[in-house]
Amino acid sequence: MIIDVSDVRKNKGNSERFQGSLPDLHLDMPDQDASFYDLQVNCEATNTGEGIYVEGEITGRLDLTCSLCLNRFTVDLKTPFAENFYREGESVPEDLEDPVQFYHGEKIDLSDTLKENLVLTLPMKPLCMPDCRGLCPHCGCDLNIQQCSCKDEQLDPRLAVLGDLLKGLDLENK
Numbered sequence: 001m002i003i004d005v006s007d008v009r010k011n012k013g014n015s016e017r018f019q020g021s022l023p024d025l026h027l028d029m030p031d032q033d034a035s036f037y038d039l040q041v042n043c044e045a046t047n048t049g050e051g052i053y054v055e056g057e058i059t060g061r062l063d064l065t066c067s068l069c070l071n072r073f074t075v076d077l078k079t080p081f082a083e084n085f086y087r088e089g090e091s092v093p094e095d096l097e098d099p100v101q102f103y104h105g106e107k108i109d110l111s112d113t114l115k116e117n118l119v120l121t122l123p124m125k126p127l128c129m130p131d132c133r134g135l136c137p138h139c140g141c142d143l144n145i146q147q148c149s150c151k152d153e154q155l156d157p158r159l160a161v162l163g164d165l166l167k168g169l170d171l172e173n174k
């Protein structure tokens with residue numbers, strides 16, 4: 001998405017609203033297979049005197065794979081973003097900590113900023129629902145849909161402690 005800031009650039013304090021849609025974005029990573037689509041951007045560009053401050057919101061839909069049951073699921077997306085852009089060739093404030101984003105001429109290309117902000121919305125461990133029960137480690141059935149007859153061989157650690165206590169009592173009684 002490229003915005004034309006020729007009017008905003010004219011005077012400090014000028015601002016202008018922009019709207020646009022973004023192409024679908026598919027991120028195929030080792031542990032994450034994410035598809036962004038129906039992406040819309042609403043933002044406002046303001047001349048701060050030193051640069052152009054662009055602030056707005058990205059909305060859309062996101063398809064993810066649940067980390068527990070491996071089903072695909074969809075979430076609605078709504079994420080804010082903000083970035084300062086400086087015109088190439090003009091002075092930049094010296095006390096900036098973040099890497100500086102430049103633009104050329106009269107237009108700002110927001111694509112990289114928007115993509116970065118979309119990637120930041122990805123959860124570390126996607127869950128199709130907060131209490132997803134995942135897959136049975138033995139037969140692989142989806143425990144959200146059916147309850148298999150496999151027994152979980154791992155004893156609950158709290159029960160294991162109780163078992164040891166009972167053994168101790170047994171010895172004392174003898």
Ligand SMILES: [Zn+2]
Pocket residue numbers: 066067068069070071127128129132133134
């Ligand atoms: Zn799930």
Ligand SMILES: [Zn+2]
Pocket residue numbers: 136137138139140141148149150
């Ligand atoms: Zn099972």
